[in-house]
Each structure stands twice: as structure tokens, then as C-alpha cells.
Amino acid sequence: MRFRSLAAHNADLYDLAWPGFHNVADPGACPGTRRVAFSQLRCGNFRTWLAILSIIVRGPTTIGLRMNLPSSRTMTIAHYLVGSLLLLTPLLLVWQHFGMTRVIELSPRQPHGIQLTDDHYEKGNTVSSLERSSDAFTMRCQLGLVYPWPFCKLQFMTGEGAKGTDFSQFDTITFDLDHTGPPHQRVRLYLMNFEPGLSTVGDWNSQRFNQIEFELPAQSTFTIPVNLLRTADWWTDQRKIPLEQTYTRIDNVTAVEFSTGSTVNADLVVIKLRSIQFRGKWISRTQLLMYLLYAWIGCGLLGLSLSLRHARARLRATNAHLEHLAAINQALELEARELAGQAYTDQLTGALNRQGLREALMRRLDGAGQGDGPMAVVFMDLDHFKQINDRHGHDAGDDVLRRFAAVIRHEVRASDKLVRWGGEEFLLVCPDTSRDQAALMAEKLRAAMAAQAWPHGLHVTCSFGVAALEPEEDIGPAIARADSALYAAKSNGRNRVEVA
Numbered sequence: 001m002r003f004r005s006l007a008a009h010n011a012d013l014y015d016l017a018w019p020g021f022h023n024v025a026d027p028g029a030c031p032g033t034r035r036v037a038f039s040q041l042r043c044g045n046f047r048t049w050l051a052i053l054s055i056i057v058r059g060p061t062t063i064g065l066r067m068n069l070p071s072s073r074t075m076t077i078a079h080y081l082v083g084s085l086l087l088l089t090p091l092l093l094v095w096q097h098f099g100m101t102r103v104i105e106l107s108p109r110q111p112h113g114i115q116l117t118d119d120h121y122e123k124g125n126t127v128s129s130l131e132r133s134s135d136a137f138t139m140r141c142q143l144g145l146v147y148p149w150p151f152c153k154l155q156f157m158t159g160e161g162a163k164g165t166d167f168s169q170f171d172t173i174t175f176d177l178d179h180t181g182p183p184h185q186r187v188r189l190y191l192m193n194f195e196p197g198l199s200t201v202g203d204w205n206s207q208r209f210n211q212i213e214f215e216l217p218a219q220s221t222f223t224i225p226v227n228l229l230r231t232a233d234w235w236t237d238q239r240k241i242p243l244e245q246t247y248t249r250i251d252n253v254t255a256v257e258f259s260t261g262s263t264v265n266a267d268l269v270v271i272k273l274r275s276i277q278f279r280g281k282w283i284s285r286t287q288l289l290m291y292l293l294y295a296w297i298g299c300g301l302l303g304l305s306l307s308l309r310h311a312r313a314r315l316r317a318t319n320a321h322l323e324h325l326a327a328i329n330q331a332l333e334l335e336a337r338e339l340a341g342q343a344y345t346d347q348l349t350g351a352l353n354r355q356g357l358r359e360a361l362m363r364r365l366d367g368a369g370q371g372d373g374p375m376a377v378v379f380m381d382l383d384h385f386k387q388i389n390d391r392h393g394h395d396a397g398d399d400v401l402r403r404f405a406a407v408i409r410h411e412v413r414a415s416d417k418l419v420r421w422g423g424e425e426f427l428l429v430c431p432d433t434s435r436d437q438a439a440l441m442a443e444k445l446r447a448a449m450a451a452q453a454w455p456h457g458l459h460v461t462c463s464f465g466v467a468a469l470e471p472e473e474d475i476g477p478a479i480a481r482a483d484s485a486l487y488a489a490k491s492n493g494r495n496r497v498e499v500a
């Protein structure tokens, strides 16, 4: 199994430990991008604010602070949205405050229909006349005293039939006029609102009379707020309008009436009206704030869902990465175990080598309560092995060695350790085994050798030297005694067991 380089692994671990930003010294910078070092990001530093503004407006992928994961297109769009909203919010608020003005003007310059009426149709004797010039309407009104509430009024038509104009979005009414007549001259303004269910076409008085009455000021131009308009009491009394419907309503105004006030003297009133202007905002501040709030909430929700998606993708990537690292770790452990096994094992026979024996003995001694019982060693040496090599070749000799080790392993306990001492010499270390038990076992092994079918029809025998460890004795002297016993077995004719 091939693995990536250690450097690549380190980079992986670095990424896991520090998700978010790469080292600014990363040489893999995108061409054309500017990099900003963390050390440069300090409050009061012009570059800091420039960098932050860049993140907002351009998105994080286009500047030096590069995220580990590439931002998706949708994330970039979200960043653009937030940036746009950040710029648009103050702009719109300022524009709403100083601009966005909507005006309806009632004047000779505007095409609204106009007519003059007085109390004649109420059988009064008021005499009125209207003079129209390019810049003003001049109303002359000689009030009579026959009708109890004499009046003259200018009617500006702002609708037709049941269809009127919406004045509800206007905030102020500005008058431009001159007047002559008695002091403290009062005037009235009516906004006639047609309301289905209340008003009928052709019945003028069935429309809601939104009224305001005030004394004309000395100056020609003056402004009053629209919210001073009230449904006229006389109209609600006359029409028997329930109290809960006596509110002001000016969303369907068919006419605006400018009338003399409630003075009952037989005065001559002359009013030169240049204009009445209704001013308001195309969008009220409240509406704008609501729209901005919706936009921010929408943007926030979008950003949240995108962040969640991004986080989920990141989590998936991290999990996959962790799984990948775990697999690498497992493979490395396996490989390490294999390498460790090779260091302690003879490759040809699979028996332990001397280092392996040392390790096994160390482990035995380390174990609690281990190493206290009797222990025996059996030295084994194949007889006339040189002849096998000489007659049948080295490979045949190897086959015999492999088979020998297999036969011995098959016959002994798992706790007995087979060690290749060198060449055709093997050592069997038998824990919890007395000298007599070891001698019996050696005889059993010798018999097993005789019963074995050897390669190339060979007849292979082995000599055994048995020795037991004295209490508190190291294994070394016991091996030496077993070696001596083996020498004796060889001397006494081979294929036999000698006990030291």
C-alpha cells in the first residue's frame, strides 16, 4: 500500500487543527489576489477596514484571506447580498429622509377640474365669482345672511364617480394664497372620500367629509399637517354614522373643497389661491424600515441556510478525511506489526530467532507470577544435514528445515517456543516443564520425525539434548547444558535424546 508523503499528512493535520485560514506565507496564492497578513489586521489600521470592506463587498474568495474550503457560488452571492444591503440601508434611509417626495398640486397649472359653489342651492343669498388666471384662482365671496351657515367654496375634482385619489400617504398640506376681508378670517378644507357601502354615486353628501377649519395666517405660504383632518361632526350627525366609523379616511378622495369658514357676518371675502400642495413620501419611513427588516431577515435566513449547508459539507469532508486518516493509521499499525514480527522471526522456518527468544523471555518475566515455574530447554540438531544439502541441493535442505519446524510446532504446546539457534540447530524453550517431561517430549518429537514423510524420500533424523533450569537460574547455563547433552547424543550415535 502506498501512502502520501509525511509532509502531506502534516498539512492534513494542520488543516484539521486550524480550519479557517491558511498561512499567509502559503506559496499557492491565486494569481492576481492580494494577501493580507493577520498581523496587519488591527483596529484603527486603514488596511484593516479596507480588508473588512473587501470581505463584505467582494466576498472572501477574492482577497488575500483565503478560506480552506473554496466558497460556493451561492455563498459568494450571499456575501454580495449582505454587502449590497449594508450599502443600500443607509442610502435608502437618507434618500427617504431628504427625497422620495411625492406632490399633488391643486393649482391653475394642474388639469384638475374646478368649480365654484355657494349657498344658493341651500336657498341662501351669498354672491360668488371666480376669476382664473395663469397663476391663481381668485374667489370673491359676498356672504349673505339668509342661509344660517353661508359659504363659498372652490371644488377641485380629484376623481370621477366612485373612483378617487389616494391621499393617505401624504403628510402635509401647503397653501399659497392671499386674502382680503375681515380679520381673523377662517377657512375650511374638505377631502371628500367615496366609500363603498357608505357613499353612492350622484349623492355628493354621502361621501365622507374629512374636514379641517383654521384661521388664515398673515403669511402667504403656510403648511398644516394632514393628520389634523377629522370627519366633520355635522356630517356624522346628519348621516347617523356609528361612532366606530367616524375615523378619518382619505384613500379615495374624489374632490378637495376649499371653503370659507363658519363666520356669519355679511363680509366680502376675496381669496387669491395660487396652489394647494399635498406632500408626502413615496414610501413612508415605517414602510421602508419594514421592507429593510424583511430584506435583512431574508438575507439572514439565506445566509444561515447556506452556512448550514456549508458547515454540513465541511463536516462531511472532515469526516471523510478522518476516516481516510484512520485507514492510513490502521495500515501503518499493521505494517509496523509485520515489521516487528519480521525482526523477531526467522524468515525460512517461521521459528523465533535469538532476538525473538529474548523478547519472549522478557515478556514471560514481565508477566505477574510468571517465570516462577519449572522450565526446560531442548537443543535439537538435524543429523548429517550437510549430506542432504550436498546430495539434494540447498533448496531441498531448506525444504527439510521448513518441514522440521512445522513438525516440531505441530507436536508442542503453544506456550513452547521454537527458536532457530543457527543453521540446522533449533532450541525449544518449554515453560512449566520439568526435566523428565521435557525428555519425554523430546522422545515424542524424535518419534514424530521418524513417522514424517520427508521431501525427496529422505529419511531425516534429529539429535536432542535436554536440560532443565535450576531454581533462580538464568536460561544461559541451561542452554549450555542442553548443548552438552546434544553433543553427547551426537557422540552416542545420533537420532537419540540425552538429558543433562
Ligand SMILES: Nc1nc2c(ncn2[C@@H]2O[C@H](COP(=O)(O)OP(=O)(O)OP(=O)(O)O)[C@@H](O)[C@H]2O)c(=O)[nH]1
Binding pocket: 348, 381, 382, 383, 384, 385, 386, 387, 389, 393, 394, 395, 396, 397, 398, 401, 422, 423, 424, 490, 494
Ligand atoms: N539448506 C540449508 N543449509 C544450511 C542452512 N544453514 C546451515 N546449513 C547447512 O547445514 C550444514 C551443517 O553441517 P554440519 O555442521 O557439518 O552438521 P551435519 O552435517 O548436520 O552433521 P552433524 O550435525 O554432525 O550430524 C552445513 O552444510 C550448512 O551449510 C540453511 O539455512 N539452509
